[in-house]
Amino acid sequence: MKFASEFRDPKLARALLSAIAEKADAIGATREKPVHIMEICGGHTHSIFRYGLDKLIHEGIEFIHGPGCPVCVLPRARVDECIELAERPEVIFTTFGDAMRVPGSTKSLIQAKADGADIRMVYSPLDALELARRNPDREVVFFGLGFETTTPSTALAIQQAAREGLPNFTVFCNHITVPEPIKALLDDPYMMLDGFIGPGHVSMVIGIHPYDFIAQDYGKPIVVAGFEPTDLLQSVLMVLTQIEQGQPRVENQYGRVVPENGNPVSLAAIEDVYEKRPSFEWRGLGEIDASGLRIRPAYRAYDAEEKFGIGYAVGRREVPEVEGCACGQVMTGRIKPTQCPQFGKGCTPETALGALMVSSEGACAAYWQYGGARSAAE
Incomplete structure (x- = not known):
């Protein structure tokens, strides 16, 4: 399979593993004193385990799994608010499939659907727009969820709804941004991190320079990586090389997809539709300043929080974690x-x-x- 098989070449993978082992030995990495490399993106975590990289790599390299899964960092309170919206008789609630089984404090969206709520899985916010056109007597709410990867498509849908003047389409905005939680982790005195594998899909939108602070302010290397096994192995080697040289910087291993300065069309749509929230709650991390996005006043008519009086529009709701859940x-x-x-x-x-x-x-x-x-x- 062209553009995939060449990044899964066993011979190349073995060569990279050998180079990583030499570099790890050179910097004194051992099982007892490993180099801790955090892969920020959940997609990278799955690739590491799918291809067994955690077992093949030098014993002095330890992967730390970061908060790069946007569904995972969603507090239970926000799931509860989704269900409250979905259970309104006038609402058609639309969402990506990944959010359907996320448990709230009493049930998940898929359980609410089984109980009779009109919840529909969509592949794009444009699907939700089409539902609004076809159901003018219903309120269609799209669950805007994800990092900078999915943020532009939601913004473009809001712009389109504004151009058409659709009165029955809104977005429950839970879009979040990557750099701020990384800073929160680096500010945690108990975190032991030596370097980062940066998210590929997010960086396709924002470019690589939003991560400059990691190297400049904290002295940690970061390499934006692709998702194939040799992508990840090469990225680990690049991180180790930076550590050996004592020259932390931002590098782009995923240059075939990620432009240095991001996607200008996507960035323009984000800037037009959203503004930073003062703070946003992350599961496991608590409130992080300026880490969430909200819809600008110019597009308030398409903001489900404002229209239905829910979410941060009426104040943050406290929902405790499940006892014993870590x-x-x-x-x-x-x-x-x-x-x-x-x-x-x-x-x-x-x-x-x-x-x-x-x-x-x-x-x-x-x-x-x-x-x-x-x-x-x-």
Whole structure:
């Protein structure tokens, strides 16, 4: 398969693994004193386990799984608010499929759908726009969720709704941004991080310079990476090379997809439609300043928070985590999923207590599916 098979070449992978081992030995990385590299993106986490890179790589390299799954970092309160919106008789609630099974405090969206709420899975906010056109007597709400990767498409849908003057289309905006939680992690004195593998899809939109502060202010290397096994191995080698040289910087391994300065059309749409929230709550990380986006006043007619009086428009709701569930510690890389007391016991894909077990980018799902943890738990 062209443009994929060449990045899964076993011979190249073996050469990269050998080069990583030499570099790790050169900088004194050992099992007892490993180099901690955080892959920010949940897609990278799944690739690492799918291809067994965690088992093949030098024992002195430890992958730390970061908060790069937008569904996973969503607080339970926001899921509860989605369900409240969806259960209004006048509402057709639309969402990407990844959010359907995320548990709130009493149920998930898929359970609310089974109870009779009109909840529909869509592949694009444009699908939600079309539903609004076809159902002028219903309120169509789109669950705007995700990092900078999905933010532009929601912005373009809002712009289109404004051009058409659609009165029955709104967005429940939960879009979040990547740089701010990285800073929060780096400011945590208990975090042991030596470098980062940067998110490929997010960087396709924002470019590589929003990460400059990681190298300049914190002295940590970061390499924006692709998702194939040799992409990730080459990125690890680049991080180790920076550590050896003592010259932390931002590098772009994924140059075939990621432009240095991002996508100007996407960035313009984001700037037009959104503004920064003063703060936003992240599961496991708490409130992080300027880490969420809200719809600008010029597009207020398309803001579900304002129209339905929900979410941050009326104040943040406190919903405690499930007792014994360590999602926050897993999300911030403090522990591995298998160290959570609920993993494989109270929390499985069928009885998930947290989004990390049901999301396609969740670290717990990766361990369950690829890491041999399922058989161990059973």
